[in-house]
Amino acid sequence: MQVLANGLALGAIYALVASCLLLIFGILEIPDFALGGRIMVGGYAGYFVAENLGLHYWIAVVAAALAAGLLGVVSELAVYRWLRNTPRPLLSGFIGALVLLTATEITVQLLFTADFRKLPSPYESQILDFAGIRMTEQRLLAGVVALVLIAALHAYLRGTRGGRAMRATLEDRRGAEIVGISPAKTALIAMLLGSCMAGVAGALLGPMYLVYPTMGDAILIKGLIVIVLAGMRSSLGAISAALLLGIAESFGASYLSVGFSDAYAFIFLIIALMVRPNGLFTKSVLVR
Amino acid sequence: MKKRAIGYGLVLSLLGSLTACGGSGSAGNDEPIKIGIITPLTGNAAAYGSGFWLGVQAAENEINKSGGILVNGKRHKLQATVCDDQFVPSKSVSCGQKLSESLMIYTPATQSSFPLMGFNQKDDFILMSTSQTPAFTSQGNKLVVRSTYNLERQIPDLARLVGEYAKKEKLTLKSVAIMEVGSDFGPAFTEAFSKAWKAGGGTITGTASYDTVTTDLTSQLTSLLRGNPDAIAITTVCQSAALVMDQARHLGFKGTFINAVCAGGTGMTKYMGNSEIIGSNIATVKTNAFDSIPVVGAFHKKYSDEKYKSAIEQQIFEFGYFGVEWFAKAVSTAGTTSDSAKVHAALEPALQTLQPNILGITEYFPDTGDIEMTTYLAQTKPDGQSFDPLGGQK
């Protein structure tokens, strides 16, 4: 049971990061590696607000969202928009996003050094214990906030005008354009939302896993695996895939060889793609 | 079209300007003695690597402020050049080739030093490293030298001291689970520790491998805790050790932590929730973390500046510093600015003049480059204070 709980907590965070990646990929068609940098910037913003200014943890979380959101908007305006404008947007986006990630990490390192920091949170030292399943409040909180944010995103996509416009773009880019939805504006909003959520992820992870320049890398790769598992388009699939991945990793490390624990996600992915080459949660697409 | 032209221009001018500054070298006065530092300044190990480089720079400054190294009545400045290898072997090789003019190259890990062992004798430079791997000094390379313990020599001491500690505290401390770091150190530690521990009547309940960069360790720990160990041995640097300890406590582990790499102190506790160190945690100490030892206390007082804080907490600063200090002394003793073999041999007498030192290095074996270090056991309180749990370790 403990193993299952570990897996679910992990999976919820994966789901949050994957949802951001998916939103941005769906609108911008860029695999946004630099999101890892924004997770990290969120962690740093949270750290400075909570540790240096001594403000409450929740204010730190909001600050993290704002900082990462701002960086997301800047990235879109200064970099991604221009990369999409190149002849091979997929390839340029791939490389450009990666380079942007490195640039973000180095900039932060230059500004604040590569030291590890711990984001203080009142929930980190409280341990919950239900029937032998132990978990810190922070871990539970991270999982819950992640799921709430994902739900909120979906409510936005379904319930508001802007959200519906975005969903239209997700489903049919050309069609949306013809109906008069501005792709540039949609892209900006997607980057803002996705980055804010990534920032929150950073602030949630900070107390558990420390804050440092490359803190976003590992989780980003997991998020990427999740959206590929889910078939790049399916948001509900992404959530299921994220939880599945978390559980698979947790069980793999606990019951199979621990030595390979870092590889379970990848092995899981390879097997899944061998069975379903275009994602677990995709329907067959019409090819003419 | 115009925009593109501007773009081409920008790229070209950037490239041009880069080439220009890349080519410039600084000319020293009176033949400086060159040393090369190969260390990660970017990437995952950047914090560690930068701390090391900071220590080297501190020693360099101090030596040069005092006029330089005195060789045969003439003073030579010390010139340290750093090369960022990100712990990637191919980059270490490039760095090594670039810095092969140096009299010594100093690296803070096995990863950075092994790639250089193929050519350090051919290119005639001393290779100093904080490598703990036995193989570093057992291959017959005539120009290598360690600045930290050989784990083969030190781990049996650790096992013995932990046993003494358990006896003194009347703790049941028989079964140990090992969190094994996925670098060269991890498996070597497991092997040496298991041997020594079992020889003392203990058992090993399990091993789980992890990386310094892995942040979620609940899976590994859940698996290890199923064996109900009395203690968990941890093999990574402090911030990663802190994560292991935190998460193990969260999962209900109440036993002892044995830190093989991190020496405890605030460099560890600041990454943990405050109430986390329930029970005990003990660590071997390579740098003497006790400020009560005069030479260490004085050193830490001298470098109490904020900019050194993190490097000192990570217990890497002292290695950068002392390695350079030791080398400089050896150059002076050897009376040569170019003969690396002579300097390598002179490390022996030089060490005698540096007793007691901040690292607790007591002996040097010129034939292999191996050293003997004092092993201490330290225990860390929740506030980060370290103390001697056995009382009266020398």
Add this chain to the structure above:
Amino acid sequence: MSVMSKAVLTRAASGLSAGLRSREPGRREWLIIVPIVAVCALLPLVIQGRYEVGVMTLILIYAIAAYGLDLVLGHLGLVSVAHAALLTVGAYTLVILTTKYGVGYWWAALAGVGVTTLAGLLLAGITMRSRGHYFSVSSLAFAAVTVVVITQWTSLTNGASGIYAIPTPPGFDSTISLFYLSLIVLTAVLVAMFLLTRSTLGRNLRAIQADEVLAASLGINVVATKLKAFTVSAAIVGLAGPLFASWISYITPSSASIMEGFNLLVYVIIGGSATLAGPLVGVALVVGVTEAFRFTELYQTLIFSGIVFLVLLFFRGGVVGSVARAWSRVAVRRRGPEPAEVPEVAVGPGPVALPHLSPADRGGPAEPGKVLFEARSLTKKYGGVTAVSDVSLAAREGEIIGVIGPNGAGKSTLFGLISGVVGGWSGSASFAGRDLRRLAVHERARLGIGRTFQTNRLLNDETVLQNLVTAAYLHRPARGSRSADPDDGFLNTILDLTGLRAKANEVVSGLSIEEQKLVGVGMALAVRPRMLLLDEPFAGLRESETPRLMRLLEWLRDQGMVILLVEHKMRVLMSLCSHVYVLDSGQLIAEGSPDQIVNDPRVISAYLGTKNA
């Protein structure tokens, strides 16, 4: 705001087809290898430091691997992150065999290439069915698993500690000789790359990269070709592995890391993928610049990021690709367009005989009246929507059969079912006595089913002639033949039949829609089909051109070919077809001779009903 971005999108879209994909190199382009190799060979005379030569050697070694990567990146469009892992596999093989088992260096190196090739085959087998980002992430996973396997297999690989004291190739133990050895290997790789891009394999790869569906319907076995390319790619990387091991002298699993894989990608893209000089230039630029500024510490990475962005934005085909295009633009302006190489052939008034399409050429006389194709109860559902429902049809040799119906009636889906592009259907279909159910698209093409597409699918970046040469792939007499028209005038005849002779050397994307339609028909003919599926070939055709195509179809019919024709132009259908099937909402609502059909009330209501709605 929205106006600007629309322009942006259109530009991006048109840019995609604007000649950035791999193209067939000219016959004399191999000459570029000479100055490259010469410059490399002379460099050590100018730059002599041990470190500098060492860096240059590393550049050459990485370049070899980069060419291997470019074979799948530039020519198949697969963004692989796993090539550094392949390189490491090759390196480890050499290291383990020489240091642990005492195998001789050259044998071990050979084994390194072999094992790398096998690893590449494994990777390809696992990932080949996934495309685009799926492929990239699968390759990423492959790299990650490789690192873990090498790390954990300690008995063989010594785990994370790595293996040191790696031998250098006997006779090449100085820095400079390793440099020249690497240069020799690189030269061989360059030559191989050049030959490869001009071979049938290269042509097929370009077709696959441009349009997999089209490639398959031309009879190209897409999966097998990809596997082949991937294997060759891995073998090239395998050449770099042992050299890398000897250069570095100490190897750890980290060489296989994802980051290293990304680096290889960056080299190729910065230099210019699918160009002969690009990968080498890319490696030289990136590694050279990084080495030159290693001592600017952290700022190096920032500067590097800036350069990459600028290259991505302004050198859009990579440095070499952009320079080459700018150069060719200048050259064209100076010299005018290249003269067409196709010899003029007098065209008679009637259709030229096309001996290759005659029945005798296919190994047996046609038997007019014999059922060649038969389908029973074809049904295809997309989710809840039934696109084709319970359709049965038959076609005899020497018949032109019409398929009509309002838009969305399921005609194109029906063609998809027959040609194999659309899977997951029920019912039965047989062609020339073979059950089609288990046959892939390319196998059906090989059996003799040729097709055109409603929305034209062509190799837009290539010339008309190159399109036809690719399409004639199945029937090229000598494999690897590099003559433009190897098939004694067959393609020339097609050019004449379709009236495209004058345009033979023009790039397809520059042609009119009408001409593109004809290219499509020509390509379908080049497959030498027994049954031709034509999806609205007359749509958009000028009135004056219509009779020419009609004559062609009639002539083909007389040769015993079956033609299935989807068409809206009733006049054409009436005069050509002997039998017409009418589809509406996926259902067969009527069939019969053209005369019967036009008077059928159900047909009239289906047409008028939907047309007026």
